[in-house]
Amino acid sequence: MITASALRRDPLPLRGRTALVTGASRRAGIGHAVARRLAAYGASVYLHHHVPHDAAMPWGADSPDAVADSVREALADPQARVVSGPGDLADPAEPARLVRTVTEEFGRLDxxxxxxxxxxxxxxxxxxxxxMLDAHWAVNTRSVLLLVQAYARSRAASAGDAPGGRVVLMTSGQDLGGGMPGEIAYALQKGALASITRSLATTLADRGITVNAVNPGPVDTGYATDEVLAAVAARFPAGRWGTPDDPARLIAWLATDEAGWITGEVVTSEGGFRR
Incomplete structure (x- = not known):
């Protein structure tokens, strides 16, 4: 039987742990929202960004310093820190370098x-x-698997088989409803991540690491036109798009010990979106 004290929720369930959030380059994005949630739960956070990618997009680039300062505002543990740095994950050597940078900065990566x-x-x-296919494979799939590989090796070196290891991947709902016929390369590579989630979870289970994927559904990160915003909002029961903090709350919970029994799952967080 679980004791009453064990049922009381720790307000800082990630105190003393360190997180790497990739793609945390815009204050309007999901990565920024996830990083703020993790910081509010007590974690130290390393923010990865690749400004040239955003600069080439219609929404433009954000200031890495501004993103980092925003996450620092959410820090709940006085001992926790926020560090940010660049990285082009199309480079096959970058995932290992990025993980090494984080572990050298914080001593471990959880x-x-x-x-x-x-x-x-x-x-x-x-x-x-x-x-097109090669570009999406390199960034959206290959780099993720190499990140997980480097992460698992760093955990083995710094934390052994201690519990608390967490990996969260991001998918796109490409296997639901009408699919993504206008984004074939993206859907293909995100689908590969959904398919590999359970295999990775089985591989890393004996190391105290859970692996899950999250499909955030349509989230308003500033890329949609007013026409698209209105049309898609009508397909949500609540009449609104998801906000970056909607999937961020789920991802932050998956990082805690409360979610220690959840692994190998692709979790959809779409607010009842009707496809």
Missing amino acids: ILVANHALSGSDGTLDDIDAA
């Missing part, structure tokens, strides 16, 4: 949230070519 993704450079079945 939580990996692979939130980054390549946007654009995509199209329909008629539009795609080998270059």
Whole structure:
């Protein structure tokens, strides 16, 4: 029987732990919201960004310092810290370098949230070519698997088989409803992450590491036109898009000990979105 004291929730369930959140480059994005939630739960956070990618997109780049300062405002543990740094995850050597940088900075890495993704450079079945497929594979899938590999090796070196290891991947609901016929390369590579989640969870279970994936559904991160915003909002029972903090709350919970029995799952957090 669980004791009454064990049932009392720790207000800082991630105190003393360190998280790496990739793709945390815009204050309007999911990565930023996740990082703020983790910081509010007591974790130290390393924010990965790749400004050239955002600068090439319609929404433009944000200031890495401004993003980091925003996350620092959410720090709940006086001993916790926020550090940010760049990295082009299209480079196959970058995942290992990034994990090494985090472990050298904080001494260990407990939580990996692979939130980054390549946007654009995509199209329909008629539009795609080998270059598009290769670009999405390199950033959206290969780099994630190499990050998990480097993370698992760092955990083995710094924490052994201690519980509390967490990996969260991001998918896109490409297997639900009508799919994503206008973004074939993106859907393909995100689908690969959903498919590998259980295999990774089984591989890392004996090391005290859980692996889950989250499908955040349509989230308003500033990329949609007013017309698209209105049309998609009508398909939510609540009449609104998801906000970045909606999936962030789920991801932060998955990082805590309360979610220690959840692994190998693809969790959809779409607010009842009707496809």
